[in-house]
Amino acid sequence: MNKYSRERFDVLVVGGGPAGVAAAVCAAENGAHVGIVDENPNLGGQIWRAGLPGGDHSAGASNWYARVRAARVSVLCGKRVFHQPDAGILLAEGADDVCELSYRSLVLATGARERFLPFPGWTVPNVMGAGGLQAMVKSGLPIQGKRVVVAGTGPLLLAVAAYLQEHGAEVPIICEQAPWTKLARFGIAMVRYPGKITQGLKLRRNISGIRLVMNSWVIAAHGEQVLLSVTISHAGTLEQIKCDYLACGFHLVPNTELPALLGCRIRCGYVQVDDFQQTSVKGTFCAGEPTGIGGVELSLLEGQIAGLAASGQDSGARAIFGEREKFRRFARTLDDTFCLRSELRSLASPETLICRCEDVPYSRLQEHTSWRAAKLHTRCGMGPCQGRICGPATQFLFKWNPDSVRPPVFPARVENLAVSPVDEPPIPAATGGLQ
Amino acid sequence: MGKAAYDVVIVGAGIVGAACADAFAKRGMHVVVVDRDVVGSGATAAGMGHIVVMDDSDAQFALTQYSQRLWQELRPHLPADVEYEEAGTIWVAADDEEMGEVIRKKDYYERRGVGSQILDASQLQTKEPNLRDGLAGGLLVPRDGVLYPPCAARFLMNRAQQRGAKLKLGSAVTQIVEGRVRLSDDQEVAGEVVVNAAGANASELTPGIEIKKRKGHLVITDRYPGFLRHQLVELGYLKSAHSVAQDSVAFNVQPRRTGQILIGSSRQYGAEHNEVDQAMLGEMVRRAEQYMPGLGAMSAVRVWTGFRAATPDKLPLIGPCPGYNSLFLATGHEGLGITTSLATARILVDQVTGAKPEIPIAPYLPSRTVKEFAHV
Amino acid sequence: MSSSIAVRVNGAMVSVPEGATVAVAISMAGQPCRTSVTGEPRGPLCGMGICFECRAIVNGIHHSRSCQIQCVPDMEVRTDE
Secondary structure, three states: OOEEEEEEEEEEEEOOOHHHHHHHHHHHOOOOOEEEEEOOOOOOOOOOOOOOOOOOOOHHHHHHHHHHHHOOOEEEEOOEEEEEEEOOEEEEEOOOEEEEEEEEEEEEOOOEEEOOOOOOOOOOOOEEOHHHHHHHHHOOOOOOOOEEEEEEEOHHHHHHHHHHHHOOOEEEEEEEOOOHHHHHHHHHHHHHOHHHHHHHHHHHHHOOOOEEEOOEEEEEEEOOOOOOEEEEEEOOEEEEEEOOEEEEEEOEEEOOHHHHHOOOOEEOOEEOOOOOOEOOOOOEEEOOHHHOOOHHHHHHHHHHHHHHHHOOOHHHHHOOHHHHHHHHHHHHHHHHHOOOOHHHHHOOOOOOEEEOOOOEEHHHHOOOOOHHHHHHHHOOOOOOOOOOOHHHHHHHHHOOOOOOOOOOOOOEEHHHHOOOOOOOOOOOEOOOOOO | OOOOOEEEEEEOOOHHHHHHHHHHHHOOOOEEEEEOOOOOOOHHHHOOOEEOOOOOOHHHHHHHHHHHHHHHHHHHHOOHHHOOEOOOEEEEEOOHHHHHHHHHHHHHHHHOOOOOEEEEHHHHHHHOOOOOOOOOEEEEEOOOEEOOHHHHHHHHHHHHHHOOOEEEEOOOEEEEEOOEEEEOOOOEEEEEEEEEOOHHHHHHHOOOOOOEEEEEEEEEEEEOOOOOOOEEEEOHHHHOOOOOOOOEEEEEEEEOOOOEEEEEEEEEEOOOOOOOOHHHHHHHHHHHHHHOHHHHHOEEEEEEEEEEEEOOOOOOEEEEOOOOOOEEEEEOOHHHHHHHHHHHHHHHHHHHHOOOOOOOOHHHOOOHHHHHOOOO | OOOEEEEEEOOEEEEEEOOOEHHHHHHHOOOOOEEOOOOOEEOOOOOOOOOOOOEEEEOOEEEEEHHHOEOOOOOEEEOOO
16 A cells, blocks of 8 residues: 655646746746655756766756756656546656645656667667667766677667776777768757757867768667677678677657646647647647657757746746747758668567567567457557557558547556546445456 | 349448358358458457356246357367457356345256356456455356357358358448449449448438447457466346446456456447547446456557447347348347357248348347337 | 665666666576567566566566666566566
8 A cells, every 4th residue: 555645836847957947947936836856866867867876967957956956846756647537637656655746737858768769689788779779877877998889870879889988898889870961950040059069179189099880770680688799780790799788769759648648739749839838738838859859959859938928927938939939940951860670670570679678579560450359369569558559560560540548648656546636435345256 | 333243241240240250251142242341340350359157037048048059160260360269258246135136147058068067256356366355256258269250250250251152352332222232432232132231321312220339348468378268247137226227337358368357248328429538438347346356457459439339139130121121131240249259140041041040140130129129 | 875775676686876776686697587478588678668668577567667667675586477
């Protein structure tokens, strides 16, 4: 039996990354009673993930956290939202408790996750996402002296390679699947974003000495109990590289499951919002990656707008529209630069597992013509990840669209499914016993 | 305009439609099955897949016993993904009154050749250690089974297709008239005989037949192998007012071969939308926790709803539809669609081909309703 | 620098930095976190609690996502049941 608690807020923010923190601060600084809920032990989401005690914080994050404290935002860490039992209420579960969070306005800042594409050997231990390995190192995984191949696509690869190298890893290669031409155009486009250029230059210094190869990708990972080596393809040639870890991710996928559960309109995979970051559900706002993958600056701007709008400060929100538009253009550039090439559809062999929760191989999925049919008949997507890993993979491989979202939007304890905020007369038991 | 290219047009590719397709194809008939979604996607996808012999009426018993035998005969042919297990059912008695029901059930089954074993409190605990203390006992029916319905439906449909049956998915049937069905893309499919196996939607296509939607909820957990061994169903209905119109929940849990636990069950009347009803879900979960407290701490991976096709007298409609020359019904199976699908198909095919059914079929004929049905 | 704490992974003591996650402890013990439904060894993939590949039994609780749990002294972690 777990503890039960109830909290009421003017503005509830779901997600403690940059967008959520910015929203919470902007709402609370104007006097609103604000709560921010995140399942990690600390605020920061992915990009501002705190390391071990005494580890580094990015300077930008520290200032925002100071404002969180000063504005007396209620910080609810270690709690995961899984359901909306009634309008204006969310349920969140912790390790040994469940809380009912009521709100007048809601800001969804649920962030993004890495996209994984299957290839032979991708399930071997020590094959992780790029952000995945970085998160593990931040959580104490010793990486000093280990050899890490970084691969996939997206700006995350460079940032992760730099981070790993800074912490003593040997990074022999970064394999970026995007072609040189696209990356060159991206580089030119960065001229418009001075902040990004500085970031980029810093990165270039940091990752000097690492071989950066374009038009290349991992075609297989080798090893039984743990990873021993990978084979990469580069301009038609194959190369085998010994390594201890493979940090491989294909850019980001927005976490739209909670917004979808709450009835927010999703278009082309992103949560649709108006200028004030309001979704199709009145009083529910969305900021950051779920509205479009755009990086930390855009998340901060959208978060500020959402927090201001959610607390009735429309003119304050309007003042930020121009700055936001600049970074929205950057987001569109990102999308185009790192779009996935068709060769990546041919990596999986018939035996390659696509659904890791249920061990469903590629060959079994090829018999079906829709996500729904595949799910019903092979259990692909029926595991605890609820399709978060295999969904984007099958979307890329087969152009399948995931079906509708049901509660719990994240696995939750059975006892917490019975939490019901409204008192109703008990329903009588059984006529007939059988389902 | 399509001619009567088919002997049989079956509306609905759920377990009942698939079983019918398989049975008709086996008799050499030219079959097409039409469904707006994928095979086994309606109640077939939502239900528990319990293969159970029921005793709430002689007619229900006859049908479920016949069909269970057919499943047992089919079992050696079923592929692994159908996950057929002879897990057995234990009807759980919470007190002495319910133990009286256990004894009555045992006697009923014994007279009809169905093996069962009365369990006292301690035997019940031994068989299912995760049931709470203080229950009175139960009745074990060892040859009841469980399976995974969508794959069972797919197996039957594949077998029918191997014998030449055709499958047309993705178009909804908008109208059933004499000798043909009209689809949402305005195509028509014609057959000597049309079978309405559309489950909870059957009365939309054949107005006037008494099929009402009875909504249910289910929860599935992550894998906890060994926690539960049998399908467990409570006998608690004795305590509550017996009513067909009231919402209710019952303790009903099933072990899947995967080690996941399916938690049910609920019944709701008049609900048309398929969203999870928080109040019903809560009651259902609380009821289940009362019998098996250990369920509470388990990780629930999914919750979903489904619609059973219910008739006023709880028996399905299998046979010619009154008022039509060539329309047959195979629907109204409520919570027993998986169990009775094979017998339904046999009985239906017997009626269409003029063969003698293996059991008396009067209780299931749609024509019975013309005289008997009144509003409940 | 930060102190270290001791947890037990499949009965063997492992020393991890304070604040490290259970997934890190399992890795330092040289073990996979879990065995898949067809018997493959698996370890963390996403590092952020959504892939469920890092599940282990932590202080008796099955299906605990080890990358989301910080080690505390004397924690019992099992990956072999």
